[in-house]
Structure formats: C-alpha cells, structure tokens
Amino acid sequence: KNEVEQSPQNLTAQEGEFITINCSYSVGISALHWLQQHPGGGIVSLFMLSSGKKKHGRLIATINIQEKHSSLHITASHPRDSAVYICAVPNSNSGYALNFGKGTSLLVTP
Amino acid sequence: GAGVSQSPSNKVTEKGKDVELRCDPISGHTALYWYRQSLGQGLEFLIYFQGNSAPDKSGLPSDRFSAERTGGSVSTLTIQRTQQEDSAVYLCASSLGPGDQPQHFGDGTRLSIL
Numbered sequence: 001k002n003e004v005e006q007s008p009q010n011l012t013a014q015e016g017e018f019i020t021i022n023c024s025y026s027v028g029i030s031a032l033h034w035l036q037q038h039p040g041g042g043i044v045s046l047f048m049l050s051s052g053k054k055k056h057g058r059l060i061a062t063i064n065i066q067e068k069h070s071s072l073h074i075t076a077s078h079p080r081d082s083a084v085y086i087c088a089v090p091n092s093n094s095g096y097a098l099n100f101g102k103g104t105s106l107l108v109t110p
Numbered sequence: 111g112a113g114v115s116q117s118p119s120n121k122v123t124e125k126g127k128d129v130e131l132r133c134d135p136i137s138g139h140t141a142l143y144w145y146r147q148s149l150g151q152g153l154e155f156l157i158y159f160q161g162n163s164a165p166d167k168s169g170l171p172s173d174r175f176s177a178e179r180t181g182g183s184v185s186t187l188t189i190q191r192t193q194q195e196d197s198a199v200y201l202c203a204s205s206l207g208p209g210d211q212p213q214h215f216g217d218g219t220r221l222s223i224l
Contacts (some may be wrong), residue, residue, distance in 0.1 A: 009133070015158075024162075029208035030210050033212070033213070036216075038114065039196050041199065041217060041218055042215070042217050042218075043201065043203075043215040045212040045213060045214065045215075048210060048211070050210065078217075086153065088153075088208070091155055091169075096141065096158070096209065096211070097143055097155040097158040097166065097169065098143070098145075098155060098210060098213065100152055100153040100154070101152070101153065102152045103152065
C-alpha cells in the first residue's frame with residue numbers, strides 16, 4: 001500500500017497569506033491528486049499531476065517524482081478557501097483506486 | 111451537467127439490518143469507485159469497477175460488504191448484518207476510464223448504525 005503523509009494537519013492563516021501544504025508518499029506513482037473537501041462534505045478534484053507544476057487561478061500544485069513529494073500552494077488566500085485539502089495517490093495494489101492522506105484542515109480568517 | 115448521484119443522502123438503521131447504497135455515475139464514465147470516510151480514519155478505498163472487467167474488491171473490510179454494477183452504469187453497495195463500526199460516509203466516484211484520470215465524487219451517503 002502506498003502510504004501518504006500530509007503536513008500540516010491543521011493550518012490557520014489570515015486572509016491574503018501565502019499557504020503551502022505538503023504531501024509525501026512511499027511508492028513511485030504515475031500521478032498524484034489534490035482534492036478539496038468543503039464543510040458540507042462534497043469532494044472536488046483540484047489537480048491531477050504527474051510532473052512539474054500546474055496552476056489554476058490562485059492554486060498551484062508542484063510535484064517532485066524523484067523525491068516522492070508534492071506541494072499545494074494557495075496565493076492571496078481568502079476565507080472561501082477554508083476547507084480540507086487531501087492528497088491522494090494510486091493504490092499500488094489496485095491500479096487507479098486512490099490512497100488518501102489524512103487531509104489538511106485550512107481555516108482562513110478575514 | 112449531471113454529476114455523480116448517490117442515494118440515499120442519509121441512512122439510519124439498526125445494528126444487524128442490511129443496507130443498500132446506490133451510485134449513479136457520470137454518463138460515459140467507465141470507472142467507478144467506492145470509498146468510505148470514517149470519523150478519525152480518513153478516506154479508504156473499498157471497491158473498483160472498470161468496464162466489464164471483474165471488480166477489484168481488495169478494499170472491502172469483510173465479507174458482509176459486497177457491490178455490483180449493472181450494465182456498466184449504476185452501482186449498489188450492500189452491507190449485510192450492519193455493525194456500529196460500519197457507520198461512516200460512503201462516497202462514490204467515477205472517471206472517464208482506466209489510467210490516471212480525475213475522479214468525480216458524489217456527495218456521499220451518511221450511514222448511521224444505532
């Protein structure tokens with residue numbers, strides 16, 4: 001099983017701050033997923049990336065395949081970014097089903 | 111457009127009863143996944159369907175859990191003789207096909223076992 005570690009577990013930031021969430025995994029992968037879960041519970045796929053960097057609005061995801069590490073950055077954070085951010089990688093035993101990190105709970109205060 | 115639809119959204123039942131949870135994936139998505147999110151446990155994989163291939167059941171926690179997918183579309187997850195530790199949110203996701211694809215999640219079924 002591909003173990004996924006996220007840090008920090010909890011994060012509080014003031015509006016406008018630059019935020020970084022980290023993810024490490026134990027087994028080489030073909031792609032890594034970043035997901036967002038809002039307090040209502042719905043999960044949204046933010047990024048799927050296999051190399052380099054992807055950007056969508058104020059969100060940037062990077063991955064270093066050799067170091068088995070990925071980061072999710074949020075620039076100019078806003079209270080509506082408050083959510084749980086989850087890193088996930090393919091289950092090495094089960095093809096493309098995902099193994100998930102425990103999530104980072106982000107609170108952005110005005 | 112229609113996303114992944116799950117029903118019921120909430121289910122409360124007594125210990126020992128059987129429950130059925132339904133997932134209707136996005137039209138045209140051949141891959142379907144069931145996951146479970148328990149309090150304090152995070153998300154865990156249960157079962158994976160891809161097209162007409164035999165499902166990958168390696169994540170099912172016990173033989174009380176089973177799932178089927180009819181006609182390559184709708185899927186039903188069945189839990190027999192429910193136990194209190196089965197209480198969780200059961201999430202379904204679908205993706206376009208095999209390989210690394212973004213997964214689209216339903217809103218989940220919150221299952222509470224009394």
